[in-house]
Amino acid sequence: MLYMRELEKCLEESGLGIDISIKRQGDIVEQKIPGLIYADNILLMANSRDELQALLDICGEKAGDLELEFSNTKSGVVVFNDVGEDPMTLQGTQVMFVQKYKYLGVWLTSGRSYLEEQEKLLKEKAMKYSGLMKSKALWAYNRFEVKRMVWKGVMVPGLIFGNATLCINSAVTDYMETRQRGVGRLALCAHGKTPNDGVMGDLAWSTFEAREASSKLTYDERARKMDGKRWVRKVLGYVYMKNIDTRWRKRTRELYSKYLTGVQ
Numbered sequence: 001m002l003y004m005r006e007l008e009k010c011l012e013e014s015g016l017g018i019d020i021s022i023k024r025q026g027d028i029v030e031q032k033i034p035g036l037i038y039a040d041n042i043l044l045m046a047n048s049r050d051e052l053q054a055l056l057d058i059c060g061e062k063a064g065d066l067e068l069e070f071s072n073t074k075s076g077v078v079v080f081n082d083v084g085e086d087p088m089t090l091q092g093t094q095v096m097f098v099q100k101y102k103y104l105g106v107w108l109t110s111g112r113s114y115l116e117e118q119e120k121l122l123k124e125k126a127m128k129y130s131g132l133m134k135s136k137a138l139w140a141y142n143r144f145e146v147k148r149m150v151w152k153g154v155m156v157p158g159l160i161f162g163n164a165t166l167c168i169n170s171a172v173t174d175y176m177e178t179r180q181r182g183v184g185r186l187a188l189c190a191h192g193k194t195p196n197d198g199v200m201g202d203l204a205w206s207t208f209e210a211r212e213a214s215s216k217l218t219y220d221e222r223a224r225k226m227d228g229k230r231w232v233r234k235v236l237g238y239v240y241m242k243n244i245d246t247r248w249r250k251r252t253r254e255l256y257s258k259y260l261t262g263v264q
Contacts, residue, residue, distance in 0.1 A: 007062040008037050011044075016055055018045045020238040031234050043103055052077070053088055060091040076101045078110050106162055119172045122159060129155040130179040133186060147187035148203050151180070156211070163212050164219035167247040176208050213255040220252050 011017075017034030034055055035044040042059065046052035063070060070090055076098035077088050088095045100109045100117045107117040133147055133155070159176055184199040185192065200207065206214075226233040239246060 004037055004040065007042075007059060010058050010062055011035060011037075011055065014055065014058060016046060016051045019047055020234060022238055022241045024241075031238070033231055033234070036231075038104060041104060049082065049086060049088070056088060056090045056095070064091065072096075078108060080110055080114070106166065115166060115168065118166070119169050122168065122172055123175055126159060126176045126179045129158070130183050133183045143189075144187050147183065148205075151183050151187075152205060156180075160208065160211050160215070163215035165216075165248065167251045168212075173208050173212070180205065180208070209255075210259075213259045216248075216252050216255055217260065 011034040014034060015032060017032040019032055021028060021030045021032075023029070033045060035042060037043075044052060044055045044059070046055060059070070072090065072093045072095060075090060075095050077095050078098060078101050088097075098110075100107055102108075107121060108114055109117045129151075133151060181196055181199055184190075184203050184205065185194055188194070188199060188202060190199060223232050223236050228234070228237070238244075239249065
């Protein structure tokens, strides 16, 4: 939105945010990312409470100039490595500290296992979706075609949301694979001992791992070719320059090795 551009500019020029500075050719290149903005959804990031409060003050001031108010019931502070209890305020109102927060469809949880809530919901959705596929209402036209297309076109997109950047636990992926094969056997009227490869081949479905590989490797290639001023490119460069072996790097490396090794 156009009215957010001024806020975005002020946040960038504040010199606050997560520090991703690197050394290039002997010189320190200072880089900081204050947050992410999508439409009117704002995610602020900082290395300290003081910096985060300063970013909140900037948001509150710019919103006030436009006669806008942030919703404190929809706002929250997630702390990953700080045990302090000093309150944070936005436009004079205290912002609650929360253990989990949903941003753009993804649940983030404080602590080491930051995708714990998201993984829990994925398992619940996989169970719910596979259960819906048992409805006889879907048999009215053609049982095989309807179940095959509904699962692939409606259910799967809801299970692979954010695949390019999220590193979901392998146990959750295996659980979704099992549910998918169960739906496939139902569509084929096959028994439980039917080979998995036979089920997937007849339905022309990809595995969840193959879908993840397609998303992550495409995104990695795109990120590498981005302009150096883009935040995604800055973060990618920081991770590689500092040799930080993140979960995303490890997972992408595994997928490259399995799906693209030897490909010309």
